[in-house]
């Protein structure tokens with residue numbers, strides 16, 4: 001990075017201020033929207049497997065209480081710091097507002113490289129962190145609901161739930177204290193791939209906009225698009241997979257240890273399995289290695305999807321990026337300097353705070369499932385199938401013709417949980433894409449899509465505060 005002391009929260013504030021001038025809110029309200037409402041710093045000891053003691057540094061930030069509970073993932077990474085967690089919490093507030101998820105923004109972080117700890121040590125850290133959150137009322141189905149983020153997944157969420165439930169005996173809604181849980185522990189089907197699927201739905205919608213594609217010099221639609229993805233974790237893997245399934249060509253993939261490319265396209269699952277078997281993405285049969293993993297970001301392509309960590313494209317490498325469109329699957333992958341460069345070059349940046357909202361959207365569905373204590377589709381699936389069978393029977397009888405078997409299966413099918421979750425996510429991402437694009441079109445002075453997204457978010461949070469009567 002060009003700047004060692006780069007502030008991620010500062011970058012979020014900068015983007016916020018850039019957008020605030022296109023809204024009608026006075027500085028007091030804007031200040032209240034912008035600030036972090038509560039920052040909890042935690043230190044606790046860990047007894048390591050070798051008997052030594054280590055002090056663990058952790059955070060939970062609640063950026064906004066304009067709606068409760070607060071919502072946001074927990075990150076395990078060596079680089080975690082207060083500034084980063086504050087920035088990520090703020091992004092959650094704006095993200096939830098844009099996709100109409102009724103939560104305030106929150107985020108958690110533990111400063112550890114999870115690869116350097118055993119499963120038992122990670123379990124102890126996660127459970128102790130949860131206990132610390134409970135002590136200060138920083139977790140609960142109605143107060144603050146964590147989820148997975150970089151370095152965490154279903155396993156950690158199950159530990160959090162178990163710790164919370166053990167300390168809240170008889171709390172009937174306890175399962176709603178955390179989302180991203182395994183399905184057997186109250187998770188919802190479709191959560192695992194939700195962020196990547198949301199990235200795909202959002203970018204597909206932009207690719208279907210004729211005027212935008214014309215401006216960028218691309219054809220309409222996803223099919224045939226050349227895509228590069230950085231990060232083959234939860235978000236990157238699923239984003240790449242959904243693009244591949246829709247007929248796009250994933251020509252470049254970057255991981256921590258290196259990056260590869262192939263003009264013929266890379267098979268995502270094959271690369272994933274190769275990495276699992278060899279411990280590295282490099283030397284994938286039929287593909288070429290890049291010299292450095294960062295080189296993949298500068299590859300000739302239509303859509304670049306950074307899906308690893310923040311600040312990977314800055315003022316230094318942005319001028320060398322050749323993509324026509326950048327989909328921010330990670331949180332904060334571009335610095336404000338990179339933003340300015342892309343705006344000048346006419347490269348469209350589809351911003352993180354709405355594009356990666358699939359995770360929180362489906363987390364919302366999971367939370368609703370937990371509070372209603374019933375699986376989606378359980379009540380209507382059979383009824384819908386019976387009704388559809390009856391309608392089909394009537395059509396066949398009246399027309400004297402038979403419907404083809406594959407069509408019959410499609411028409412008869414009553415919704416499973418995953419169908420409803422995907423459909424709710426698709427609707428959410430399409431609506432949000434149009435809302436942001438319309439805000440942008442409504443004011444030609446708004447310089448880019450990120451600023452338009454902030455304008456939408458600020459207006460919604462501002463209205464919410466105003467309607468709460470906090471600012472009479």
Ligand code: NAD
Nearest residue numbers: 149150151195231233234235254255256308330331356359
């Ligand atoms: P993950 O831990 O599952 O995967 C991240 C991957 O990035 C890992 O495989 C890691 O090795 C790789 N990586 C790290 N540094 C890299 C580098 N320099 N070059 C290439 N690859 C690198 O994490 P995730 O959950 O997929 O999160 C990725 C990003 O998406 C984060 O910014 C996170 O905040 C954001 N996000 C995640 C979710 C979610 O639901 N998990 C939701 C919204 C946003």
